[in-house]
Amino acid sequence: MEKLVFIGGGHAHLSCILNIEEFLELGMNVTVISPSEYLYYSGMGPGLLGGFYEPSECRFNIKGLVEQAGGEFIEEKVTQVDPENKVLTLESGTQIFYDIASFDVGSYIPSENLQIKESKVILVKPISNLVEARQEIKNLKSDQTVDVCVVGGGPSGTELAGNLWRTLSKHKLNFKITLITDDLLLSEHPIKIRKYALKSLKERGVEVKENQTVERIENNTIYLENNQTLQGDLIFLAIGTKPRNIFENSGIPTSSDSAMVVDKYLRSIKYPNVFGGGDCIEFEERKLDRVGVYAVRENPILLHNIKASIRKKPLKAFSPQKKYLLILNLGNRKGILWRGNLTYKGKLAFRLKNFIDKRFMKKYQLKR
Structure with a gap:
């Protein structure tokens, strides 16, 4: 056989x-x-x-x-x-x-491109890492202060920052989220999409540091090329x-x-x-x-x-x-949708993504 x-x-x-x-x-x-x-x-x-x-x-x-x-x-x-x-x-x-x-x-996630030493760094792949990260956030005390950094300004980093805002808010934590990207946020995507994502994150208090290259991460401190440093209790890598x-x-x-x-x-x-x-x-x-x-x-x-x-x-x-359809979940029940020159932002985009994703999941489940 x-x-x-x-x-x-x-x-x-x-x-x-x-x-x-x-x-x-x-x-x-x-x-x-x-x-x-x-x-x-x-x-x-x-x-x-x-x-x-x-x-x-x-x-x-x-x-x-x-x-x-x-x-x-x-x-x-x-x-x-x-x-x-x-x-x-x-x-x-x-x-x-x-x-x-x-x-x-x-x-x-090619983390070998970064010098990482004695730091809590969470790679966004495999997705099971995000399951563990969510549980770790759930275990934090409600009055605890936490600094969260997302390294990477592509679709993955953008979605992560928005959804971290939601889960940290939900658990009533004192927090600050910083997104660091070595280019512009969503630099390879339409300018309308970029501007809306930037506005959405900034309105919720997420600090976006554009054109900032991470040199190394050591003892939960992120060292940038311009000699700036950032403290991160939780550091997520979404660098492609x-x-x-x-x-x-x-x-x-x-x-x-x-x-x-x-x-x-x-x-x-x-x-x-x-x-x-x-x-x-x-x-x-x-x-x-x-x-x-x-x-x-x-x-x-x-x-x-x-x-x-x-x-x-x-x-x-x-x-x-x-041309293909892409929809980002921004973490506030709103999304950004685009396909070629078509762009749309708002609640309907989130609902459409939710519908498509759940339909896909349903197709490949065990028969009971």
Whole structure:
């Protein structure tokens, strides 16, 4: 019996995991390897921190989905890939053989770019870190004073700052939130969006320090390039993401930042039995933003193409849209929405995001 192995229970693998029975019917032995039995939906992470959602509302039971469908789940991390011999090496040293493999191992916050010493620093990925941070805030005494810093001024940092305001206010804490970015807030997004986000945060007392580079973090003190220092009882890092270097020294062609290069069928450009999706791939035809919308849209393509590969039938090309909808949850039941030149701000944007996210979560839940 040939073996199909999914490495990572990421967003782009959800349709495949939900339809494991179809692979079994094709005579495949199916294994899913992931470092956690749960996958938290990153789009709901800031709202989870802000108290809009409970942890159980924001996660998929990957282990349960796999085993319910008759597949094998291994709670481990793949550390090496040998595509010539079709072998995966796990952190424990165990080796797993495959005939077809698909990778969706996501990305991480590259904290190695900062000097961090003896400080309480919370990386915004994995999302389970935000679950722990929320509990830590809940455990603080109501009259306690807390200085919170968010390093990073992209969508993630902006959402975090707004949702930290909500959860700290909810627990009646004395607090100050400072967001630090080495560029302008939301610098790569439309000026209308940037101005509204800046206004929204500042009106709630969040200090936004733009064009400020963090040199190092030591003893819970942030040292900036201009010799300023900031104290942080809680320091969140939202400084962008980088693909995991799982393909290093494997012979699988990768991009400059270690992502596996895939063709229009989401296959490795060198190994046609190796597929991939999500943040760990680089689309050969054109560079794509690493946003969840692409991982979600890769779902049906991976499902179709892996089945077609088994059947030796024609594959379907992935055609990523050039414009996509993005909505930020600002933590005050308001949101910012944009798609191309269309922008909107207000309560309706938050409600739309909430509806879309909950609908997505509902689609990939265990059958009762």
